[in-house]
Amino acid sequence: MLRFLKIFLLVVIVLAALGSWYIFHKQPQRSGEMTLSNLKAPVKVRYDERGVPHIQAQHESDMYRALGYVHAQDRLFQMEMVRRLARGELAAILGPKLLNSDKLFRSLGIREHADNYAQNMDVNTPANKALEAYLDGINQYQNTHPAPIEFDILGIKKRPFTARDSVSVAGYMAYSFAAAFRTEPVLTFIRDQLGSEYLEVFDLDWHPTGVITPQLAAHDWQNLNQLAHLSQQAVSDSGLALFEGSNAWAVSGSRTANGKPLLAGDPHIGFAVPSVWYEAHLSYPGFELYGHHQALSATASLGHNLDFGWSLTMFQNDDIDLIAEKLNPDNxxxxxxxxxxxxxxxxxxxxxxxxxDPVTLILRRSPHGPIINDALSDQTGKTPIAMWWAFLETENPILEGFYQLNRAETLEKARAASEKIHAPGLNIVWANAEGDIGWWAAAKLPLRPKGVNPNFILDGSSAESDKLGFVPFSANPQEENPDRGYIVSANYQPVPDSGIEVPGYYNLPARGIRLNQRLADSGVKWDTQNSQALQLDAGSGYAQRLLEHLLPVIQSNSDPEDQALLQLLADWNGDHQVNDIAPTIFNQLVYQLAYEAMQDEMGEDSFKTLLKTRVIDFALPRLAADVDSAWWDNRNTPDIEDRTTTVNLAWQASLEHLRVTLGVDSENWKWGTAHTLTHGHPLGQQKPLDKLFNVGQFAAPGGHETPNNLSHKLGPAPWQVVYGPSTRRLIDFAQPSKALGTNPVGQSGVVFDQHYYDQAESYIKGQYIKQHFSEVDVAANTQSTLRLVPSN
Structure with a gap:
């Protein structure tokens, strides 16, 4: 027996040693010296306490080559997954469950477009030379180091990364911005199957003063609903991040405590492990930038230095039209x-x-664009739905645009760089140390025939589906140094001075209104402290707008607890803090109201699709205010229900659901109990791998369309936060070397690395961390140094 125990112990020790050796050899190397081919001179990479690389090079190409190398050792699996998603290659590693996702992305034409785009690139432009060096750094790391653990688990074989992959990922980003796939089919269904009176609550008309101040067969609707569901599921099943919204503002020196502009930004993106942004501080003689990079992008999407900085929000312009084609009955x-x-x-x-076995997919294209319902299996009897997409139909030198934006210290240079971004539509919010602030809605806006409403599926056999050209960039929404002393962007409908209408699927104006109200207060001098409070604001006026019409018609029964809960809502100021109970009741009531009023007309599948659109947010307050709306009657009963009946049914159903789900004692209904954040890894969708790869869960403040936009899907409690601030950045140009920021999880995507989730707790607590820029700060906070030296 003793001999058996000794052998068993020895086996355990050997296995533990092998496991430790295996994990150790997968970890990033952040110290010592490594050789790198094609370098002109040595490059020094200093890592700070968060694992952010500070790269010092003597040549531009060396800087980007080093960036590719260090980015790959922290995020190689993320790079692999995002290129596979964009190019429709996930089923090869994840199996048949991702086949529909691959079919969808193939049908979008991203892969074909990226291949043609890369083939015709001028390799001698500075932007493309930078991309070539960056990709070379990625490939050199991949070729000389063990594959990430995820590669071993999934059986992924290493392949070189190319410019085609980078362009494909840009296409994925553009697709993730597009709400047309979910919205246009469901709005067309409501118009054609229910009647125009049911559209009144959706507020589809253009507002010229701004918000701050074809018939299809039954089986076609089923297929379009399936397509809308697939467009959302394609990303969620892969465990990758979806771009959702954003806040950004720039305040001129006349409105700040230090007399210099202040820039704030927090792009709203789906949460995942690793997070979407990779921070890096880059420099070579004549250039320096602290930037936030996406996978397979050489240039920073967000960035700043001592002279200038910028942030992004989604423009939300409608750059996709779905077009129902008329088939020849004889061909x-x-x-x-x-x-x-x-x-x-x-x-x-x-x-x-x-x-x-491999699957062969036949993809068709009409003069309007790719037939997107070819992503579905059976083509027989379907109306072909073509997709006109600005990403496919414009020159779109977006790589050149961001390369120039990384170097744009003046308004003129920032404007010129922004003009090169055609799709996806982005709001560039910019400031510099000289005192300028600016905003450009960057996109190629299509000119549609007069009277065409692109909220609906268009008729391909008529002129309404034609494009007459594009709006000149000078007519896009934009501002430079406005007299009021600030610019705010929060995904609401913009109104350009040119007076043109810009169709889009904009977010509720609630965030924009709240931010504008605070920034408009001339008695406030802005600095990084009160700007933190504004970014972390968990309140919203949306709740009061909706409750204004609901509370008077809710008839509380004799139960004292029900009356107390009703009074709690009446007294609530709209704040969403983790210990509050009112936001839990309100968010359940919002879903229940939508369900009781709309599910009977829509059917279960179309109703679920409607909940994933932005138009539902506009509809519910208008519905609550309209006592005569057709939605109030339940088609499944012989009676004619009115607003009072349906609202009270929603109220009682809300309380019943919360008692069943969270317990009969309403003291257990705290927002942080019902509203939580877990950062999910692509492999964390499978048990028990979730315990190894996922991070969290955390009680989450904020909520849907609050400035601290930790947002959940509209549905019944409990709620999982699905997207929110992907970083929070504050740059005061009186002290630009002391900028503040945060990462939702950590710099590294390598499990067991010290920087895999070292920022997760500070993020959910709303804490900010200094982004080291000056030589003194970088040297003082260097934890390790990696030297990359030429191989010959």
Whole structure:
């Protein structure tokens, strides 16, 4: 027995040693010396206490090559996953469950477009040379180091990263901004199947003063609803981040405590492990930037230095039209276009599927664009739905645009760089140390025929689906150094001075209104302290707007607890803090109101799709205010229900659900109990890997469309936060070397690394961390130094 125990102990020790050796050899190397081919001179990479690399090079190409190298050792698996998602190659490693996702992304045309774009790139431009050096750094790291643990688990074989991958990822970003896939089918369904009176609550008309101041067959609707569901599921099933919204503002020196502009930004993106942004401080003689990079992007999407800085929000402009094509009854390969029958183009692509035979997908294209419902399996009897997408139809030198934006110290240079961003639409909010602030809505805005409403699926056989050209950039919404002394961008409808209408799927104005109200207070001098409070504001006026019409018609029964809960809502100021009970009741009531009023008309599948759109946020307050709305009647009962009946049904159902889900004692209904954040890894969707790869869960303040936009899907309690501030940045240009920021999880995507989740707790607590920029601060906070030296 003793001998057996000794052998068993020895086996355990050996296995533990092998496990430790295996994990150790997967970790990033942040100290010592490594050789790197194609370097012109040595590069010094100093890592601070958060694992942020501070890269000092003597040549531009060396700087970008080093960035690619260190980015890869922290985020190689993220790079692999995001390129596979964008290019429709996930089923090859994740199996048949991702086949529909691959079909969708192939049908979008991103892969084909990226291949053509990369093939025609001028390799001699500075931006493309930077990308080439960056990708070379990634590939050199991949070729000389063990693969990440995830590669071993999934059986991923290493492949070189190319410019085609980088352009494909830009296409994925553009797709993730597009709300048309979810919104246009559901609005067209409501118009054509329910009637125009049901559209009144959605507020689809253009507001010229701003918000701060084709018939289809039944089976076609089923297919479009499936497509809308797939467009959302494609990203969530991969465990990757979806771009959702954002806040940004710039305040001129006349309104700040230090007399210099202040820039604030917090792009709202889906939470994941690792987080979307990779921070890096880059320099070579004549250039220095502290930037936030996306996977496979050489240039920073967010950045600042001592002279200037910028942030981004989603423009939300509608740059996708879904177009129902008219098929020739005598030839299923022809559609009616501009007065004649035109042949559909077609091509085939093969999708590799893990543990299954490859799948051949036939993809068709009309003169309007790719037929997107080819992503669905059976083509017979379907109306072809084409997609016109600005990303595919414009020159879109977005890589050049961001390369220039990384170097834009003047208004003129920032404006010129922004003009090169055609799709996705982005708001560039910019400031410099000289005192300028600016905002440009960067996008190629299509000119549609007069009277065409792109909220609906368009008729491909008529002129309404044609494009007449593009709006000149000078007519886009924009401002430079406004007299009021500040600029705010929060995804609401913008109104350009040119007077043009800019169709889009904009967010509620609630965040914008709240931010504007505070920034407009001339008695406040802004600094990084009160700006933190504004970024972390967990309140919203949306709740009061909705409750204003609901509370008077809710008839509380004789139960004293119900009356107390009703009074709690009446006294609530809209704040969403973790110990509050009112936001839990309110958010359950919001869902229940939508369900009781709309589910019977929409059906379960279309109702779920509606909940994933932004138009539902506009609809509910208007619905609550409209006593005569057609939505109040339940079609499934013989009676005619009115607003009072339906609202009270929603109220009682809300209380019943919370008691069943969270307990009968309402003291257990605290917001932080019902509203939580878990950062999910792509492999964390499978048990028990979730325990190893996921981070959290955390009680989360904030809520849907509050400035601290830790947002959940509209649905019943409990709620999982799905997106929110992907970073919070504050740059005071009186002290730009002392900028503040945060990362939701950590710099590293390598499990067991010390920087895998070292910022998660400070993030949820709303804490800010200094971003080291000056030589004195970088030297004082250097934890380790890696030297990259030429191989010859």
């Amino acid at each position: 299923a390969n022809q559609v009616w276009y501009q007065g004649q029958w035109v042949e559909l183009q077609s091509r085939s692509e093969q999708i590799e599927v893990k543990d299954a």
